Amino acid sequence: MTIPLPKASERIHVAELLQELIRFDTTNPPGNERECAVHCQEALSRAGISSNLIGDDPNRVNLISRLRGDGKAPPLLLYGHIDVVPTAAQPWDVPPFEGRLLDGYVWGRGALDMKGGVAMMMDAFVRAHLEGVNLPGDVILALVSDEEAGGHTGAAWLTDAHPELFEGARYAVGEFGGFSKSYRGRKFYMVQVAEKQGCRVEAIARGPGGHGSLVHHDTAPTRMAEFLVKLDRTALPFHIHPVTRMMVEAMSNTLPLPDSAFLKLLLNPALTGSMLRRMGPVGKEMEPLFRHTANATIINGGEKANVIPSEVTVNLDCRMLPGYDAEDLLGELQAIAGPAIELRAVNFQPKPWIFNMGMFDTLAGIISEQDPDAVSAPMLMPAGTDGRHFAQLGIQTYGWMPMNLPAEFDFLKTIHAANERVPVSALEFGAEALYRLLQRFHE
Numbered sequence: 485m486t487i488p489l490p491k492a493s494e495r496i497h498v499a500e501l502l503q504e505l506i507r508f509d510t511t512n513p514p515g516n517e518r519e520c521a522v523h524c525q526e527a528l529s530r531a532g533i534s535s536n537l538i539g540d541d542p543n544r545v546n547l548i549s550r551l552r553g554d555g556k557a558p559p560l561l562l563y564g565h566i567d568v569v570p571t572a573a574q575p576w577d578v579p580p581f582e583g584r585l586l587d588g589y590v591w592g593r594g595a596l597d598m599k600g601g602v603a604m605m606m607d608a609f610v611r612a613h614l615e616g617v618n619l620p621g622d623v624i625l626a627l628v629s630d631e632e633a634g635g636h637t638g639a640a641w642l643t644d645a646h647p648e649l650f651e652g653a654r655y656a657v658g659e660f661g662g663f664s665k666s667y668r669g670r671k672f673y674m675v676q677v678a679e680k681q682g683c684r685v686e687a688i689a690r691g692p693g694g695h696g697s698l699v700h701h702d703t704a705p706t707r708m709a710e711f712l713v714k715l716d717r718t719a720l721p722f723h724i725h726p727v728t729r730m731m732v733e734a735m736s737n738t739l740p741l742p743d744s745a746f747l748k749l750l751l752n753p754a755l756t757g758s759m760l761r762r763m764g765p766v767g768k769e770m771e772p773l774f775r776h777t778a779n780a781t782i783i784n785g786g787e788k789a790n791v792i793p794s795e796v797t798v799n800l801d802c803r804m805l806p807g808y809d810a811e812d813l814l815g816e817l818q819a820i821a822g823p824a825i826e827l828r829a830v831n832f833q834p835k836p837w838i839f840n841m842g843m844f845d846t847l848a849g850i851i852s853e854q855d856p857d858a859v860s861a862p863m864l865m866p867a868g869t870d871g872r873h874f875a876q877l878g879i880q881t882y883g884w885m886p887m888n889l890p891a892e893f894d895f896l897k898t899i900h901a902a903n904e905r906v907p908v909s910a911l912e913f914g915a916e917a918l919y920r921l922l923q924r925f926h927e
């Protein structure tokens with residue numbers, strides 16, 4: 485069958501598509517990503533590309549599409565999420581769901597995380613089709629729901645219910661990375677190649693209960709309070725993770741002396757803590773890459789104002805470096821807590837740690853062509869992404885939504901915050917980079 489060549493005007497305009505996507509309020513919860521996914525499906529079909537909407541909740545579907553390649557390389561997966569985090573109680577200067585274009589930026593919830601990335605992928609995908617690019621292998625596009633709340637209707641469901649859709653894929657490109665970051669006058673593009681794994685820990689303090697009118701010491705509440713203060717003031721041990729080592733080496737090899745030597749001292753665990761402190765805000769940002777973290781989030785204890793509770797529990801949101809298991813973390817926490825506190829991991833499901841740097845040089849090469857003065861560095865993501873679900877299928881995700889951002893633009897402070905926005909030039913930069921990748925991905 486011959487498909488008539490679509491008109492060139494049907495190529496996606498990446499900034500306009502982002503504006504349209506922002507106008508679908510896909511705040512999660514509840515998500516309601518369906519209409520946004522249908523909009524993407526229509527944009528693909530205008531370019532002559534078919535796609536399917538699938539899901540186990542009709543309001544929260546996922547879009548899957550595939551371009552055929554010549555089979556020299558395994559399929560490449562491009563995936564992005566179309567849900568966004570809430571905007572409630574944030575001081576926005578513009579309405580967050582209007583998708584306004586102002587001063588060269590597209591404003592609105594999801595501009596960076598990650599409808600901007602979805603628009604870039606759609607542009608590259610459609611362009612490769614319209615221009616008849618000879619793809620080295622199939623390209624699978626997956627636009628998913630629910631990333632911001634666990635991927636239950638999105639990547640977790642897809643990889644569980646329909647692993648056959650991704651058969652043979654070894655590499656994926658998704659979030660979170662690709663943005664440029666300036667450090668000591670040099671520009672780096674951070675490529676996410678690994679992510680930390682979440683682990684919820686329950687801490688339990690027990691003690692004598694009693695009547696609130698008497699004198700009490702060393703109760704469950706005070707024991708828990710002591711633990712939480714200690715946890716606040718004691719850093720968990722530093723570990724030099726292989727990915728963090730690669731990141732620090734890539735950065736320090738680029739910098740002149742003495743900055744390069746200074747940065748390398750981070751890799752000596754006896755000095756890591758003091759070096760991070762000396763680096764100020766940048767050190768604070770980097771600290772989670774060197775150790776597990778544990779933060780108290782939900783505190784429970786006591787039911788009646790005049791009764792001393794005999795048990796207090798605290799939920800700790802813990803994030804572990806990849807490759808470690810819950811026992812390692814519990815051991816480190818117990819050393820701080822002492823015998824008065826019982827600790828246990830709740831619902832912890834270890835995820836395989838897939839680590840394959842095979843496509844890194846290709847990505848770095850594309851960035852060098854488009855921004856010759858910049859350097860790419862591998863990055864460990866301190867939080868979780870849908871990458872962990874695709875890792876279950878043995879797929880290595882590269883968080884690579886390339887964006888050449890102005891040096892003063894703080895990417896990490898702008899995501900999930902008020903006034904989320906992205907320069908149009910960064911969207912065009914990323915769409916071009918992804919388009920180049922589709923022409924040259926390999927085994």
Ligand SMILES: [Zn+2]
Pocket residue numbers: 565597598631659
């Ligand atoms: Zn995201």
